[in-house]
Amino acid sequence: MDDDSAEADTAPAGPPAPRTRAPKSEQTRTLILETAMRLFEERGFDRTTMRAIAQEAGVSTGNAYYYFSSKEHLIQGFYDRIAAEHAAAVHPALAGTADLADRIQATLLTWLDVAEPYHRFAAQFFKNAADPDSPLSPFSADSAAAREAAVSVHRQVLAGSSTKTAPELADRLPHLLWLMQMGLVLFWVYDRSPDAARSRRLVVRTAPLAARAIALSRFRVMRPLVAQIEDVLAEFLPDAREP
């Protein structure tokens, strides 16, 4: 990400970036990422080494480290991929409706669809992700890019909805919906019902509840509560917290 932006800043003044290499290097990156995810699932995250991943992918260990500076960064690559797939899949799902409950439900059910192929894998490595100081945690600084991608989906959910929200919460609500999504992910990771039926049920039950709470936030009687929630979020949400 940083490299890309640096390139974008300097490219107009210097020679064109060697873009012809990009597709090949993107292929190698994808190959390493997919090999890693398969090995994590087969052998477990803790027992899979970068050397083994490189060997299985048919690249040198040095080359693997060139793309991913640690195993943890491979998980970041996985987060980025899920976030990108979700953002793409959610677009048509949101096109049909301005009803906030429907939009929240469609967004979360789409996430479950996108994530389903990785269900076993997610349960396997989740132990390592629960610590917010771990780079694997969705709350960590390392996860900022994937988190921002997920939050921006929820910005679309709210922006395209017919529900008016409390103005003082406008900046926080997408983060709050993202937090709801993280709660769903936690539930889903350990959901062993067929086709994650219980997770789907949880979405169907809580989406209207979240939509109603958001709609209520504009009522005068709710204002002091809304202000308190805003304060707590400002202090404790990942991108607001001081290290």
Place this chain on the structure above:
Amino acid sequence: MDDDSAEADTAPAGPPAPRTRAPKSEQTRTLILETAMRLFEERGFDRTTMRAIAQEAGVSTGNAYYYFSSKEHLIQGFYDRIAAEHAAAVHPALAGTADLADRIQATLLTWLDVAEPYHRFAAQFFKNAADPDSPLSPFSADSAAAREAAVSVHRQVLAGSSTKTAPELADRLPHLLWLMQMGLVLFWVYDRSPDAARSRRLVVRTAPLAARAIALSRFRVMRPLVAQIEDVLAEFLPDAREP
């Protein structure tokens, strides 16, 4: 728990229970539990065997298994102890005030006080407890006794408060406060601030918020939301869920 109630039911009709043995066996039980917690902390939960615990405690392995049928049951013993210590410590903390926010805050801060000596230990084994199907999970059937003890503390919190609550939520609110406490525990497990200052701060910030939300639940405009929350809790709270 079950043994105690069975005893209480039958004791009046039969001969007195052999109470003279209880103190010694209680001592042995405590010795095994404390040894286990020390070894879990020193060596890690996964790498500590029942055999090693028995040896270190100076009892036979068979004797250790007599008191705790698995390592997981030792953790249950730990939960029960924390819950009992909390219930005892919270009593004086609640005596002074009928204000709901103060009562919630006192209850959660007292929990942090009681739990502090086990902080490192909790972080160490928490990985094993995050799975709700694990007997170590606070949401598991095996944890029902410790959970009920914790919920009953929150029943006292509400019962002694001057805040009137929505009648249809009366049975659920203690569970909801317990869920809030579990959120705090999750935060605290990974809180590395000195003296868990951030966890304390989270309590101070969220206790008035929870109290206000509970007070608001009686307003007519909130009724549909309250009904939805009640439905979701009835379906998804641990003691309501079907296996």
